[in-house]
Amino acid sequence: MSALRPSPIAPTVDFERDGVQHGFLRLPYSRDDSAWGSVMIPVCVVRSGKGSTALLTGGNHGDEYEGPLALYDLARTLDPKNVSGTVIIVPAMNYPAFRAGTRTSPIDKGNMNRSFPGRPDGTVTEKIADYFQRELLPRADIVFDFHSGGKTLDFVPFCAAHTLPDKAQEKKAFAAVEAFSAPFSMRMTEIDAVGMYDTAAEEMGKVFVTTELGGGGTSRAETVRIARRGILNVLRHAGIVEGAVEKGRTQWLDMPSGDCFAFAEEDGMIETMVDLGEPVEEGQVVARIHPVGRTGQAPQEIRARMSGLLAARHFPGLVKAGDCVSVLGVAVR
Ligand SMILES: [Zn+2]
Secondary structure (H helix, E strand, O other): OOOOOOOOOEEOOOOOOOEEEEEEEEEEOOEOOEOOOEEEEEEEEEEEOOOOEEEEEOOOOOOOOHHHHHHHHHHHHOOHHHEOEEEEEEOOOOHHHHHHOOOOOOOOOOOHHHOOOOOOOOOHHHHHHHHHHHHHHHHOOEEEEOOOOHHHEEEOOEEEEEOOOOHHHHHHHHHHHHHHOOOEEEEEOOOOOOOOHHHHHHHOOOEEEEEEOOEOOOOOHHHHHHHHHHHHHHHHHOOOEOOOOOOOOOEEEEOOOHHHEEEOOOOEEEEEOOOOOOEEOOOOEEEEEEOOOOOOOOOEEEEOOOOEEEEEEEOOOEEOOOOEEEEEEEEOO
16 A cells, blocks of 8 residues: 555645634546646535544435535534534535536546545546545544435435444444434445445444435435434434434344345336335235337336345336346344
């Protein structure tokens, strides 16, 4: 790592200074419309003395809105008088993607959550990942990364952490998930964890917590309320913001194996047969994919490979072969 060149990103804030600072992570990006231009990624630092550091991000994917809504709000309202330690807020981590309203960056098609550990001499997305990997993650004790389903998925609102080989680290992460108090709390399994910000943070031994709070390329009043209350709860739980955690009821869910995922094997028009949060029995048809090229053809039936409840579903009305159609969670406790 030490052989890597320094990051080209220059912060306009001082992470060691007390008080509130609103500034930028400035990333030089020379292009047709701005020869010596930069990508200006908004960052806020709220610091008061010694204590733990929380690193909070939204917009890792640019079409997910609960995180940015909660974090721009937190940056505007968090008073250092109520803080012990440091809160670093980057509400729109993949800022070019966020401005375009797309999951990946319009500059390089980079998916931030598949770009870690990044490269200081790579694409714009890789340079942002590298800055988080080498400059921001090492500062943090607790790392919170907001996600939602974006334009192509919709989720029941849950806060989540991963099962980890280090059980002490896992326990701290699940305790923070419990403090967030979303309607659902997930012990999460990834389809492919390589290159994820989650994995980078966890491999550094950080307490890493994430969410899936809705989707469809927008947000809802309820999910934004959950995000705003939840992030304050996590900061209180960590002892960084004063005040008691506002506990709410949460239902823990597990994703015990790859059988919780279902994928389309044909293109077509999707008909969901179960709504989010509803129970599903093994073998039950959760969705049908209707061929649309001609009449008279039977739909493909997507059957649940295990019992549980519908935690996520494909969002737009048309699907392609390979799209994730549904995700099941199993209620625990
Ligand atoms: Zn996401």
